[in-house]
Amino acid sequence: MTVVLLSEISSIVKNAKASAKTIVATNGCFDILHIGHLSYLSESKALGDILVVGVNSDASVRQLKGSGRPINSEQDRAELLAALKPVDYVVIFEELDASNFLREVKPDVYTKGGDYHPTELPEYSTTQEIGAKIEIINLVEGKSTSALVDRIKD
Secondary structure: OEEEOHHHHHHHHHHHHHOOOOEEEEEEOOOOOOHHHHHHHHHHHOOOOEEEEEEEOHHHHHHHHOOOOOOOOHHHHHHHHHOOOOOOEEEEEOOOOOHHHHHHHOOOEEEEEOOOOHHHOOOHHHHHHHOOEEEEEOOOOOOOHHHHHHHHHO
16 A cells, blocks of 8 residues: 555554554565466465565666566556555565565565475575564466566567
């Protein structure tokens, strides 16, 4: 619903936790939104009361995905995510992994897509440090931004 600064999210989450709310966090590039993203975000939200989504900045997407990405700017991606029903807060972060984002949010649950194994996540040690439970969400087969970009190019 709202795009906030990384520096603002910890106090928002602290207030929510004081009201016994369960915080779920996830992150990604979310470059071209598709049904796989919506399914993933809906399943993530179902694990708690408040869903905070970290979005990679344009610079970090370029480092992760190559010079042709992102297709959409970080602000556009954040606003689109914030408009989705399952999403409560969106934060743009600069780093290649979400460790600093997670340290600010301190979620109860951290979700990632089914193409990851929990111990292989770059953020694994951070989740252990902050006491977040990792939940792997199944992907919608055949639905990915990279596949869409390849299809458009063809």
